[in-house]
Amino acid sequence: MSDRGQNKTGPLRDDELKRELRGQLPSGHETRAREERALEPSGEDQPAVDPMPVPPRPGSTPPGVTPREVELRGELARHLSRRAYPLHRDELVRTLRDHHAPDRLVDLAARLPDDRPYASAQDIARGLADG
Known part of the structure; x- marks a missing residue:
């Protein structure tokens, strides 16, 4: 060198x-x-x-995002495609079942309020983490 x-x-x-x-x-x-x-x-x-x-921060989360939201967002991303959005609760639950998501994730999604569309996995993860 x-x-x-x-x-x-x-x-x-x-x-x-x-x-x-x-x-x-x-x-x-x-x-x-x-x-x-x-x-x-x-x-x-x-x-x-x-x-x-800047040393790496293993296991760190972006500012304003909880570790639980990061985990949920990752799980959702494995079972949803980008074309799926925006989704309402019933569409989300149906899509998760169609993509063989774990029952725990489907049950969490079923508890979301159905009064609004969810625009992204992050949006859904935030709703799931709050609930």
Whole structure:
């Protein structure tokens, strides 16, 4: 990686570079035994560079969404297609049964109020999580 020009790399070289960094990124420290392969430190007039500026958050949920909503949304997405929306409660229950959804999910959907259409899996998950 001593070439610092403007040349672009192809997918094979990208994969090779990923393999080279595979141990370093999760560990958060240098894993190279040979000094010439180590990442160079920042210059005196440059800010310190973190190889992984934002650590991954396993099991995290997006802001404003509960973990239960994420779980329900995933289950719904496995059993509903994008063409299915918007759905009312009865259509949702029928579609879930047609796609062999678990009884627990069908029972939850049957408890939803039928006074409004549901525009997405997230919308349904929010209703199920609230109920």
